[in-house]
Amino acid sequence: MTHAVAQATHTAEATAVAAAAPSEIAPIEPALFRQLLGCFPTGVAVITTRDAQGCPVGLTCNSFSSVSLEPPLVLFSLRKASSLVGAFREADGFAINILSQRQDALSGRFASSKIADKFDGVAWRAGPLGMPVIDDCLASFECSVHACHDAGDHHVFIGEVKHMGGGGADHALVFYKGAYMMLAESLRTLVVQGRLGSADLDEAYRTLYGTLLRLASERASDAELDAIEHAVDSIERHQGSDTLAQRIESASRFFCAIAEAGHNEALTLMAQTMTTILRERMTHVVPVLPRPDLFPLRREVVQCLRRRDANGAVAALDELITKLRKDAPAPTAAA
Secondary structure, X not given: OOHHHHHHHHHHHHHHHHHHOOOXXXXXXXXXXXXXXXXXXXXXXXXXXXXXXXXXXXXXXXXXXXEEOOOOEEEEEEEOOOOOHXXXXXXXXXXXXXXXXXXXXXXXXXXXXXXXXXXXXXXXXXXXXXXXXXXXXXXXXXXXEEEEEEEOOEEEEEEXXXXXXXXXXXXXXXXXXXXXXXXXXXXXXXXXXXOOOHHHHHHHHHHHHHHHHHHHHHXXXXXXXXXXXXXXXXXXXXXXXXOHHHHHHHHHHHHHHHHHHXXXXXXXXXXXXXXXXXXXXXXXXXOOOOOHHHHHHXXXXXXXXXXXXXXXXXXXXXXXXXXXXXXXXXXXXXX
């Protein structure tokens, strides 16, 4: 083959590859991104330090990770919007407190924006570096600040471990798909065994999402309302050939988007638990069939939210749940 022919062949192949490549890559949807990240189980830690006045401060985190053995380095990431960014950026060090299953209440306490003094009533001590170390944790690491890097909407703090200690032999508190793993596994067992009744679940959905819709009608941004509508679009675009997983994903995204728009951390955690139940029921108990008769009701939810009509949105959701349950196929036995 001559050089000219080889060059022409290479050019033709490159052109064919370019033509076959997608012309545009879809943007990353934040809600789906967060949901898919939740597929990776993580431990739960409380990161602590002292503010400029020497007072202990801290927050719940599941972005803790090891970095290096020599020297011993670890990291965690912190939202730039966090009220504690200044305290951590000004501090010389911090402590990582790894929580056990029995310390789930501490996880919720340090994650709450409603509690001013997170350490009130919490047993802790000053470690050798002076950092707040919480009692009875599985492990604790006191670190000096090694580096702080800007990373999108977060700061990444890298610490050099200067002192560490171990606690009891309890199991670690693990976060998975928006719920503590021990809770998620318990819920899955209850759902698959048919021990969560439809009437109770419907009442829970009406109560929880009714409240979230009322909050969303007051607090949701236009972008968050767009996210709810995009979820509705996704449900309506499904074809008969789409997989069960795709249908479950779209249904879950609709409710997740409503929860995000409500801007209430505690209710969002409850909604994540309800999403876990929804996924398990749709996978193991209730057949997932196309329901075009429900399309107008989801649209009505979105339209009412855009009009800031809380009562209308709640009424549309209530009708959707009623119709879904009334016309639903009989539950199937779990495999």
